[in-house]
Amino acid sequence: MKIQIINGPNLNLLGTREPDIYGNSSFDAFLPELRAQYPDVEIEYYQSNIEGELIDRMQEVGFTADGIVLNAGAYTHTSIALHDCILSLACPVVEVHISNVHKREEFRRKSMIASACIGIIAGFGLHSYSLAIAGLLARNEPSADNG
Numbered sequence: 001m002k003i004q005i006i007n008g009p010n011l012n013l014l015g016t017r018e019p020d021i022y023g024n025s026s027f028d029a030f031l032p033e034l035r036a037q038y039p040d041v042e043i044e045y046y047q048s049n050i051e052g053e054l055i056d057r058m059q060e061v062g063f064t065a066d067g068i069v070l071n072a073g074a075y076t077h078t079s080i081a082l083h084d085c086i087l088s089l090a091c092p093v094v095e096v097h098i099s100n101v102h103k104r105e106e107f108r109r110k111s112m113i114a115s116a117c118i119g120i121i122a123g124f125g126l127h128s129y130s131l132a133i134a135g136l137l138a139r140n141e142p143s144a145d146n147g
């Protein structure tokens, strides 16, 4: 099983960026912990601040990976291009947020990508990524109802 994690703009600053909202850990520090949690899953990681680069990466992996865990950052709320990209891929995509976007500013309540994703996880800090992987794995279980 191969899962691609993709982080969008400003998520390279995790650990120093608004730590009261996003926590004190960088993603690089968290990644080994996540990989240890899922030893049988090949977890790849990519981050970019550039919308087109996120799309390029999704197109690169979206026909071979078993799933994509996408935190599109602020592009979540604006990007029709990411929405269209998700729809064009063969693999399922989970929308992830570290913070509970529904508890914050009004503009964060709107997601341009949610309707193209198989599910959404938000508000569990970095555990949101782990829960998204658990969701993708559960879909592959024989008893799964993927409705």
Ligand code: DQA
Pocket: 009, 010, 011, 071, 072, 073, 074, 075, 076, 096, 097, 098, 099, 100, 101, 108
């Ligand atoms: C975020 C929430 C977005 O609204 C924000 O623009 C981010 C991070 C989150 O993980 O909570 O950059 O996606």
